[in-house]
Amino acid sequence: TTPPPAARSDVEQLLSLQKTRLDVAAPVARSKWNSHAPIDDPAREAVILDDVAARAQKLGLDAAWTRRFFQDQFEAGKIVQRDLHRQWRVEQRAPFANPPDLALQVRPVLDRLTPDLLAALARLNGHWCEPAVQRDLAELDAEILGADYAPAVRERATEALRCQR
Numbered sequence: 001t002t003p004p005p006a007a008r009s010d011v012e013q014l015l016s017l018q019k020t021r022l023d024v025a026a027p028v029a030r031s032k033w034n035s036h037a038p039i040d041d042p043a044r045e046a047v048i049l050d051d052v053a054a055r056a057q058k059l060g061l062d063a064a065w066t067r068r069f070f071q072d073q074f075e076a077g078k079i080v081q082r083d084l085h086r087q088w089r090v091e092q093r094a095p096f097a098n099p100p101d102l103a104l105q106v107r108p109v110l111d112r113l114t115p116d117l118l119a120a121l122a123r124l125n126g127h128w129c130e131p132a133v134q135r136d137l138a139e140l141d142a143e144i145l146g147a148d149y150a151p152a153v154r155e156r157a158t159e160a161l162r163c164q165r
């Protein structure tokens with residue numbers, strides 16, 4: 001039996017969660033501007049990816065594909081962080097008055113989004129090649145991510161969602 005097609009609202013939810021995750025890049029960038037911490041934290045990324053791979057398997061998602069999706073979210077967020085730091089260097093911006101605490105205030109927000117993103121991916125699992133899903137993806141990417149994010153960021157964030165067949 002053929003499974004029912006995916007709903008547009010599933011695509012909308014996924015992209016909204018991706019946007020919410022990208023929106024956290026700005027507070028991350030402010031925190032690192034003050035602390036001078038590097039934008040790239042490969043150790044933190046590895047911890048997230050191992051957790052994501054284990055959770056993915058339980059949801060019936062391909063672990064390697066899910067790792068790639070999350071790595072793409074990291075890379076997209078780092079484009080946002082680098083763009084902000086570049087702008088602040090040009091402006092010779094002073095440190096921020098009330099920077100968020102990366103470990104205590106910012107990373108917990110990202111960690112809370114992870115299970116929601118995985119659930120959204122699980123709902124769309126096996127549906128990526130449906131023409132309606134690809135059409136909804138293109139439309140909602142422009143609407144949800146396009147309002148705030150540059151094409152390079154959007155392309156990176158949605159790279160794994162194209163039909164692979």
Ligand SMILES: C=C(O[C@@H]1C=C(C(=O)O)C=C[C@H]1O)C(=O)O
Pocket residue numbers: 028039040041042044045048073074075077078107110
């Ligand atoms: C968001 C951060 O910056 C980068 C992006 C990460 C992410 O998107 O989860 C994780 C580690 C860093 O390489 C962070 O340091 O927490």
